[in-house]
Amino acid sequence: MYRITTLSTRKDLTSKAAELAHGEWYVKRKIPLDVVILEYQRRSNTGTLPITIIATCTGNNGELAGMVTLKKTELRQWQYIGPWLSALYVAEIHRKNGIGRKLIAAACRYASAMGFSRLYLFIDPKNFNRLKRFYTRQGWIYLDSAVDEDGQDTEIFFRELKALPQINTDGINR
Numbered sequence: 001m002y003r004i005t006t007l008s009t010r011k012d013l014t015s016k017a018a019e020l021a022h023g024e025w026y027v028k029r030k031i032p033l034d035v036v037i038l039e040y041q042r043r044s045n046t047g048t049l050p051i052t053i054i055a056t057c058t059g060n061n062g063e064l065a066g067m068v069t070l071k072k073t074e075l076r077q078w079q080y081i082g083p084w085l086s087a088l089y090v091a092e093i094h095r096k097n098g099i100g101r102k103l104i105a106a107a108c109r110y111a112s113a114m115g116f117s118r119l120y121l122f123i124d125p126k127n128f129n130r131l132k133r134f135y136t137r138q139g140w141i142y143l144d145s146a147v148d149e150d151g152q153d154t155e156i157f158f159r160e161l162k163a164l165p166q167i168n169t170d171g172i173n174r
């Protein structure tokens with residue numbers, strides 16, 4: 001069983017969240033872990049972006065199972081649209097249990113509760129075809145092709161948020 005909440009309610013997991021993100025996206029770019037920890041400290045917010053939403057185990061001392069971040073901007077050439085669903089990550093042993101989908105749904109509800117009517121994402125080129133299927137099955141719609149910060153070809157998708165039920169932005173499913 002998993003619990004979805006904001007990182008702000010579990011600040012003790014900030015370094016763990018940063019470690020997972022570092023391993024997945026920043027090691028190859030030679031960005032030091034300390035910088036990523038500072039970034040996740042910035043993301044342990046409520047009510048103002050950036051905000052990281054996490055999935056924790058209800059057992060195992062509430063260990064971190066997954067996370068996703070809502071950010072104002074992504075991709076240098078696309079600064080005029082936002083907010084963005086970013087850095088979705090589920091720890092390998094917890095994959096294929098529906099956590100990724102739940103995190104996306106929670107992020108959409110959160111963004112809707114903040115008054116946003118659209119959310120954007122770009123697909124990690126590392127696993128492009130599988131991720132594209134994963135997002136389109138959940139109703140994300142193709143917007144345009146783009147190039148990510150490493151110069152890799154990718155695609156931007158969006159989702160309308162208008163019809164989503166409102167939630168309390170202090171925390172999710174508390």
Ligand SMILES: CC(C)(COP(=O)(O)OP(=O)(O)OC[C@H]1O[C@@H](n2cnc3c(N)ncnc32)[C@H](O)[C@@H]1OP(=O)(O)O)[C@@H](O)C(=O)NCCC(=O)NCCS
Binds near residue numbers: 091096098133137
């Ligand atoms: C992409 C990622 C977040 C998905 O996380 P996840 O928790 O495994 O996601 P879900 O369990 O919701 O869905 C994954 C798949 O498992 C399937 N699934 C969900 N629950 C399931 C269950 N109980 N039994 C079997 N399969 C299940 C889903 O249908 C989905 O299939 P699909 O990919 O064919 O659509 C995860 O693989 C990850 O962290 N990857 C590395 C980082 C990354 O690529 N992030 C995306 C950046 S754009």
